[in-house]
Amino acid sequence: MNIQWFPGHMAKTRRILAENLKMVDVVVELLDARIPASSKNPEIDGIVKNKPKIVVLNKADLADEKISNEWSKWYNSQGYATIFIDSIKGTGIKQLKDQMRDIMKDRIERDRQRGRIFRPIRTMIVGIPNVGKSSLINKIAGKKSAVTGDRPGVTRNKQWINVNNEIQLMDTPGILWPKFEDKTVGINLAVTGAIKDEIIDTVELASILLEHLSKTYPENIKKRYKLESLQDKKGYELLEEAGKKRGCIISGGEVDLTRIAAIVLDEFRGGKIGRITLERPGDAVQELVAD
Structure with missing residues (x-):
């Protein structure tokens, strides 16, 4: 992203x-x-x-x-x-x-x-x-x-x-900088709401967040979204499974990924998934996405 x-x-x-x-x-x-x-x-x-x-x-x-x-x-x-x-x-x-x-x-x-x-x-x-x-x-x-x-x-x-x-x-008005040298910085800012959702692919963003949390706060998302297993699952898979559990289904039985993405981002920002920090000192910026 x-x-x-x-x-x-x-x-x-x-x-x-x-x-x-x-x-x-x-x-x-x-x-x-x-x-x-x-x-x-x-x-x-x-x-x-x-x-x-x-x-x-x-x-x-x-x-x-x-x-x-x-x-x-x-x-x-x-x-x-x-x-x-x-x-x-x-x-x-x-x-x-x-x-x-x-x-x-x-x-x-x-x-x-x-x-x-x-x-x-x-x-x-x-x-x-x-x-x-x-x-x-x-x-x-x-x-x-x-x-x-x-x-x-x-x-x-x-x-x-x-x-x-x-x-x-x-x-003073909030100030961002012209270019994010590390893509993770832009993702972290988007996840926490510093960048408007209207200009972002929220499905991809929520998938990245869930995949990261599956490694750092696995019990939090398992409990919040009633996920049975996180092993070897990618972000989109986790998002789709969370959407099924929350009843975000559209015609044809497909998961409404846009709706569940909005829910995941909103619940993260509101602290409903738990108290979560995405970066630790010692990491210039912790990687959310593997290169």
Whole structure:
């Protein structure tokens, strides 16, 4: 599966980030805890440069907790303090606010000694589409301030949101990069919903996902789709069998692969198959598809 997607508004988003960075004190880079490597836009570091940055992994409630701990240790070894959050329930939000204050404490104290009027910590939230930036801002602010949605590309323009007298947040549109050098990156982004389903072969995508999960989380898919045996079965076979079990049958007794593919992807994204992480540290990007 070859996935390339770079709509025009992505170039505009890069300009927005670069132009407004001088007004920002701290950058929060939001990643998907299920795909920490694939959800990291390699262009962000080049745009942000030396600005103080906090790495935040969202959707931690959907990720495999054991592997999340591995990622936490890996980031610590690289000199990053990481925060795992659930932007819907609010888990980890207090820790994130504390981290913002801690990063800026020297500037705040310097301004106080000089008698300057305190101004809020200006924080830019950056990340790929559909990673939960607007939901995070709403949770930090304690009110519905940013536009949210369950599809990529909802936030189109920058937004400044006043949290309180201490913190001011800038929401930005999600940004992808022009070309996925590793095909697995594109697949991981598509599986988690960062790329619109409308431009993807969802049957192939769901087949790839099931084949991968049959090796990494076999009991999860056996239980969820009542599959009796996974041995030596390819993704399409697993998808077809799951479709039969779910009653996704069309005229002639054939399986409606499009329907069962949509079900599998939706249930993965909603955590109904279980808490699953597709990448481990140590793998630049874990292979979903054999070359």
